[in-house]
Amino acid sequence: MSKKEGESLYEIDKESTRLIEDAIHKQGTDIHFIPQKNHCYVHYRIHGEMVSQRRLTHHVAERMISHFKYMSGMDIGERRKPQSMAMNMQSTRGLYSLRLSTLPAHGMESMAIRLIPQTTLQSLEALPLINTQSSKLQRITKLRNGLVLICGPTGSGKTTTLYGMANEIIKEHTRSLITIEDPIERMLPSTVQLEVNQRAGLTFESGLRAILRHDPDVIIVGEIRDQQTAALAIRAALTGHLVIASIHTTDAYQAVLRFQEYGLSKMELAEVCQAIIAQRLVNTIWAHQRALYEILDGDLLTSAIVTGTRPTYYELIHSARKAWALGFISSAVVKRMEEWT
DSSP, X not given: OOHHHHHHHHHHHHHHHXXXXXXXXXXXXXXXXXXXXXXXXXXXXXXXXXXXXXXXXXXXXXXXXHHHHHHHTOOTTOOSSOEEEEEEEEETTEEEEEEEXXXXXXXXXXXXXXXXXXXXXXXXXXXXXXXXXXHHHHHHHTOSSEEEEEEOSTTSXXXXXXXXXXXXXXXXXXXXXXXXXXXXXXXXXXXXXXXOBXXXXXXXXXXXXXXXXXXXXXXXXXXXXXXHHHHHHHHHHHTTOEEEEEEOOSSHHHHHHHHHHTTOOHHHHHHHEEEEEEEEEEEOTXXXXXXXXXXXXXHHHHHHHHHOOOOSOOHHHHHHHHHHHTTSSOHHHHHHHHHHO
16 A cells, blocks of 8 residues: 555545544434535434535545445445445544445445444433423333334434333343344343344344243334234234334324234234334423423323324424423424424
8 A cells, every 4th residue: 555545544534533523523313425416415413304514525425435334344345235234433422333324326325324322321211301201101111011112203212212211121120121123222231132134034023023932021122114023013012021112103193003004903902002102302402402202092092093093182292382381492493393293
């Protein structure tokens, strides 16, 4: 390698590190390289929304993407197929796990990087902005069986809530907990954690089948993505397990509709589904994020499942307005929540 090439690699390494540090500093959860005809945009997902940060030449963007591919163990020479890998990075704000994926977009590759802090897990009590919602979440972790769904769009904090609930259950020291995730984002003590591996044939469906033979009390499913996994989650709940799973829908009622689209029995879902939790992350006046929740349970949940009708209330908006009245968030945050609905 020539001196010039070595200096060039050093500069790309420094610039890549600066990019990660900048995204973390701005509270970004994801970095996206978006190829255009003559350049490449870099966007951060901040508080659930995509924000344009910089514009790179194709040459610089390709060098940075290649650098990230090399660091994470991807095949640098493969640009025709999607790839995904994970790696750890020590930043000035602590250890982060980076989940990287590429897509063969027109002209050049696109890359997305999920930034996952490997800090101490947040307690379930500290997640909600509204105190009454904290006590509801605590009660849900005490359930001995049934299905609990956590839903929301990308960047809404579903995984953080899943880990918070898992941590609360682990603290009891009385129940066996097994997770299946894609990928494992944080290590949990005293817990068996499975990671989806498509090449090895370990999918959410096959992994969940195996978990049922492993004598768990509580099963956490990183995401329900298909009819088979949804059906197995219901079956596990019907046989006496507590199943907590995330599902990518905009609100609690949309999760009900998703299960109906899968063609699953309404009566079985009504029998086992204990709660559907929808959430959004919001910026508080103290410049940090907290979660607002909609918790659909009891008779309202049963009615929504059996009759297929949307509940007449929308607790996320109610929670946002309450948080604004208490001086926790700005009116702009409330307006954004209203736009989302």
